Amino acid sequence: MIEIVSQERCIGCDRCVEVCPTSVFDTGPGGIPVIARVQDCQTCFMCEAYCPVDALFVAPQAEPVEPGSPLRDEAYVTAAGLLGGYRKKIGWGRGRTPGALRAVGPDLPRPTPAPPRKEHR
Numbered sequence: 001m002i003e004i005v006s007q008e009r010c011i012g013c014d015r016c017v018e019v020c021p022t023s024v025f026d027t028g029p030g031g032i033p034v035i036a037r038v039q040d041c042q043t044c045f046m047c048e049a050y051c052p053v054d055a056l057f058v059a060p061q062a063e064p065v066e067p068g069s070p071l072r073d074e075a076y077v078t079a080a081g082l083l084g085g086y087r088k089k090i091g092w093g094r095g096r097t098p099g100a101l102r103a104v105g106p107d108l109p110r111p112t113p114a115p116p117r118k119e120h121r
């Protein structure tokens with residue numbers, strides 16, 4: 001779920017407000033978005049992917065993290081490279097290499113190849 005909007009980094013471009021499929025954000029004072037409807041967050045990471053200045057952090061959990069969690073602490077999240085970390089992983093942003101293979105996500109099991117079929121004579 002969306003956890004952090006960095007007031008320090010945000011430039012008020014409204015991209016996150018526009019791309020959020022469930023209208024989680026409202027534009028706040030000074031153009032900085034506020035998380036107005038966190039319960040509607042789908043953890044889709046689109047806001048983080050589109051933020052041009054890596055000002056957002058979406059935690060991978062589908063529920064809000066516990067109060068006091070380091071994942072709500074901007075200084076911790078920044079130091080850990082997690083602020084805008086999803087965008088970085090998918091290679092969006094100046095000087096990065098886009099590529100689906102860099103996307104974060106669960107390691108999905110791959111189907112076992114079927115054994116070769118016997119030839120009939």
Ligand code: SF4
Nearest residue numbers: 020041042044045047
């Ligand atoms: S993660 Fe998706 S649903 Fe949640 S605030 Fe960002 S864009 Fe909206």
Ligand code: SF4
Nearest residue numbers: 010011013014016051
């Ligand atoms: S996309 Fe980033 S810079 Fe733009 S308003 Fe949202 S948080 Fe601020």
